[in-house]
Each structure stands twice: as C-alpha cells, then as structure tokens.
Amino acid sequence: MQLNPLVISRKYKWTLALIVLALLAWPIYSQVISRSSKLQKPEVETPETPAAPAPTIAALGRIIPKDGVISISGAGQLADVRVIELKVQAGDDVTQGQVLALLDPFYSQQARLTRAQKRMAVAQSQLEQTLAGDAKLGDLAAQEAQIANLEAQVRTEVTEKQALINRMQAELVNAESSYQRFQTLYNDGAISIADLEDKQEEFEIAQAQLNEVEAQLENIQSTLAQQIRRESATLDKLAEVRPVDVAVAQAELEEATAAVAEAEANLELARVRAPVAGRVLKIHTQAGERVKFDDGILDLGQTQAMYVLAEVYETDIARLRPGQAATVKISALVEFLQGTVEQISPQIDQREIFNNDPALGIDARVFEVKIRLAPSDSQKVEQFIHMEADVTIQSPPESSSSSI
Incomplete structure (x- = not known):
C-alpha cells in the first residue's frame, strides 16, 4: 500500500511546528517557575552550629576531712598502756596541741618531775x-655563833634530860621495890590480886617513861650533833671556796637539770595531744581501757575543710588539672555540691570505691584526686564522712589537653 506524499508532508509540517513552539516557550516557562519558587520559599539564613558542650569526667568518690581521718594513739615508747583520763568527747572541736587523753604512767612521771625539780633547786x-667566794667577816662570825649556840643547846638539853633520867630511875627503883613487896604479901594472902596488879602497872609505867626520856636524850644528842656538823661544814665553805668545789657544784646542777629535762620528756609521753586542729569523730578507747592496737584512742578530722577523694580512671587522668571545677552529689542531700580539683595523686592504684554497676570493672586502675569543697558546702557534709559521692569534673577540650 503506498501513502500519499501530500498526506505525509502535512504530518511533518505539524510536528515541526510543535517542536519549534516548544523551544520558543521553554525560556519563558523556566523564568516563571524560578520566580514562583522564590516567592513560595524565601531564603532562610543557615544558623551557626552551636558550640559543643565542654566534656566531663565522671568518677566515684567519698567524703573526707582535710588529710583524711587521723587515728590518734599514744607514744610509740609506751606499749600496752591504759587510758586513765579522757579529756574530750566525740563531736568536740579541739585546737592543735590540746591534751586529748592521759595515759597511766602520767601521775608517777609527774611525781618524778617534781622530785627532779626540787633537786635542781637545791643544786x-x-x-x-x-x-x-670569800665570805665576809660578819658571815663567819655569825656562823661561828650559830655553832656555839648549838653546842650550848646540846649541853643544856642533855643536862636537863640527864637530870630527868636520874629522877625517873629513882622512881623506877621505888616502883620495882614496892611491886616486889606486894608480890610477897600476895603470896602470903595479905592482899588481893587487884592490889598486886596496880603495883605492877605502876612499875611498868615508870619503866616506859624512863625509856622514853632516854630515847629523847639520844635523839637530842644525835640531831644537834648532826646540825653542828652541817653548820661546821658551812663555816668551812664560807672560809674557803676552791675551784674544785665550784666544778663539783656545777656538775651537780647540770646533772639535776638533765634529770628535770628527762622527767619532763617522760611526762609528755603520757600526754596525748592533738597534732592538728579539728573535730573528734569517734572514741575507740574509754578511760580505764587499754589502748587498742588497731584503732588507737580516737579518730580526729579537720572538718573545717571538707574534701571529696575521687577515683578517676587512668584513661581520663590526662584531662585533669588542678583548679578544674567539679560537681558532687551525695544521697544525703538534694542539692549538688561545688568543688575544685586541688591535688592529683602521682601514683596509680586499683579501685577501692564500688557501686552496683556491673559494667564497671572491679580491677580497674585509677588515680586518686582530691577535690576541695566550697566553704559553704563543707559545712553541709561535716556529718557525712566516708559517704559515697558521684563526681563530675569539667575538663578542657581534647585538643587542648596534654599529658601530665
């Protein structure tokens, strides 16, 4: 079948006309679409990307006073001793050097010190x-007169006592004779036993009185003779002072002074003093009890400055610096506590603080970091020593961190 060339020619003409029309209309269509899109979608400025929050370091810790809990015991030289007096109670605030307790050698050492001080005074x-040096003539004369008075006193008192002894000896002879006579009468039945006992008592009293006076005479002779010798020695010293005497006296004084110093040191060992100012946290040994080897006498804490001892993983330690801010949360308080990193331990160790998270390794290696709490927050946690705390430490960006 053959197509009519005239028909084909008409079809191509219409197709060509449509193509030409589309090409002419496209630019106009593009402009309309572009304007329409601009009207429908106004330009919006792209906001700046917000800065990423500062990275933090999380750790577990516990509340402690400054320098931790201090266990107070007696001196190391005093083993197995007993507390005889406790000067403080739990909760008391104490000053540095304050006496906390006395140990059982205290009173005996105090007596030794008193004796040593008296010896030193004499020396x-x-x-x-x-x-x-050389004594004055008046001093020599006074000393000689003192000796003469003592000698005269000896003569006078000895004479008086001797006369009394002679009289009492005569009375004793009479009493003995009378007693013997009454014995004979009693044997003959002439007197009663009561009469005989009266005479026996008179005889025994006379004998006792004589013995007493004789003892007094002997004491007078001995005492005054000793005083005379002492005063005579003083007279010799007044008359002459030798260098050797000075050396001896000086040595005696030095020895007495050393004895006082030793007694003071031994007495001080029996006192238990506070090494720092702080608060008595717990009493382990009461008065009358022996000091416990493991616990000591009491626990002391410097609660005027409270800290958090945090355990930071070794992988985070490079991002820590003293002075970084820290936030602390404990279960006993609703509010958060604020603190500052003060000290980072140079030694790595294993964890000692644990929680119930099984994902945290028990054998993890950590650094101890001391965080000082703000003064107002320190007062809030004075009663929560050793309580567990959740710690968040603000750290610098990774790019600015460097190895410590």
Whole structure:
C-alpha cells in the first residue's frame, strides 16, 4: 500500500511546528517557575552550629576531712598502756596541741618531775653559795655563833634530860621495890590480886617513861650533833671556796637539770595531744581501757575543710588539672555540691570505691584526686564522712589537653 506524499508532508509540517513552539516557550516557562519558587520559599539564613558542650569526667568518690581521718594513739615508747583520763568527747572541736587523753604512767612521771625539780633547786642554791667566794667577816662570825649556840643547846638539853633520867630511875627503883613487896604479901594472902596488879602497872609505867626520856636524850644528842656538823661544814665553805668545789657544784646542777629535762620528756609521753586542729569523730578507747592496737584512742578530722577523694580512671587522668571545677552529689542531700580539683595523686592504684554497676570493672586502675569543697558546702557534709559521692569534673577540650 503506498501513502500519499501530500498526506505525509502535512504530518511533518505539524510536528515541526510543535517542536519549534516548544523551544520558543521553554525560556519563558523556566523564568516563571524560578520566580514562583522564590516567592513560595524565601531564603532562610543557615544558623551557626552551636558550640559543643565542654566534656566531663565522671568518677566515684567519698567524703573526707582535710588529710583524711587521723587515728590518734599514744607514744610509740609506751606499749600496752591504759587510758586513765579522757579529756574530750566525740563531736568536740579541739585546737592543735590540746591534751586529748592521759595515759597511766602520767601521775608517777609527774611525781618524778617534781622530785627532779626540787633537786635542781637545791643544786642551784649550792652552786650559788659556792660561787659567792670569800665570805665576809660578819658571815663567819655569825656562823661561828650559830655553832656555839648549838653546842650550848646540846649541853643544856642533855643536862636537863640527864637530870630527868636520874629522877625517873629513882622512881623506877621505888616502883620495882614496892611491886616486889606486894608480890610477897600476895603470896602470903595479905592482899588481893587487884592490889598486886596496880603495883605492877605502876612499875611498868615508870619503866616506859624512863625509856622514853632516854630515847629523847639520844635523839637530842644525835640531831644537834648532826646540825653542828652541817653548820661546821658551812663555816668551812664560807672560809674557803676552791675551784674544785665550784666544778663539783656545777656538775651537780647540770646533772639535776638533765634529770628535770628527762622527767619532763617522760611526762609528755603520757600526754596525748592533738597534732592538728579539728573535730573528734569517734572514741575507740574509754578511760580505764587499754589502748587498742588497731584503732588507737580516737579518730580526729579537720572538718573545717571538707574534701571529696575521687577515683578517676587512668584513661581520663590526662584531662585533669588542678583548679578544674567539679560537681558532687551525695544521697544525703538534694542539692549538688561545688568543688575544685586541688591535688592529683602521682601514683596509680586499683579501685577501692564500688557501686552496683556491673559494667564497671572491679580491677580497674585509677588515680586518686582530691577535690576541695566550697566553704559553704563543707559545712553541709561535716556529718557525712566516708559517704559515697558521684563526681563530675569539667575538663578542657581534647585538643587542648596534654599529658601530665
């Protein structure tokens, strides 16, 4: 079948016309679409990307006073001792050097110190007397007169006592004779036993009185003789002062002074003093009990400055610096506590603080970090020593961190 060439020619003309029309209309259509899209979608400025929040370091910790809990015991030289007096109670605030307790050697050491001080005073006086040099004539005369008075006193008192002894001896002879006579009468039945006992008592009293007076005479002779010898020795010292005497007196004083120092040191060992100012946290040994080897006498804490001892994983330690801010949360308080990193331990160790998270390794290696709490927050946690705390430490960006 053959197509009519005229028909074919008409079809091509219409197709060509449509193509030409489409090409002419396309630019206009594009402009309309573009304007329409601009009207429907106004330009919106792209906001700046917000800065990423500062990274943080999370750790577990516990509340402690400054320098931790201090266990107070007696001196190491005093083993197995007993507390005889406790000067403080739990909760008391104490100052540095304050006496907390007395140990059982205290009173005996105090007596030794008193004796040593008296010996030193005597030695000092003797040295001063020795160093006085040549005595004045008046001092020599006074000393000689003192000796003469003592000798006269001896003669007078001895004479008086001797006369009394002679009289009492005569009375004793009479009493003995009377007693013997009454014995004979009693044997003959002339007197009663009561009469005989009366005479026996008179005889025994006379004998006792005589013995007493004789003892007094002997004591007078001995005492006054000793005083005379002492005063005579003083007279010799007044008359002459030798260098050797000065050396001896000086040595005696030095020895007495050393004895006082030793007694003071031993007495101080029996006192238990506070090494720092703080608060008594717990009493382990009461008065009358022996000091416990493991616990000591009491626990002391510097609660005027409270800290958090945090355990930071070794992988985070490079991002820590003293001075970084920290936030602390404990279960006993609703509010968060604020603190500052103060010290980072240079030694790595294993964890000692654990929680119930099984994902945290028990054998993890950590650094101890001390965080000082703000003064107002320190007062809030004074009663929560050793309580567990959740710690969040603000750290610098990774790019600015460097190895410590």
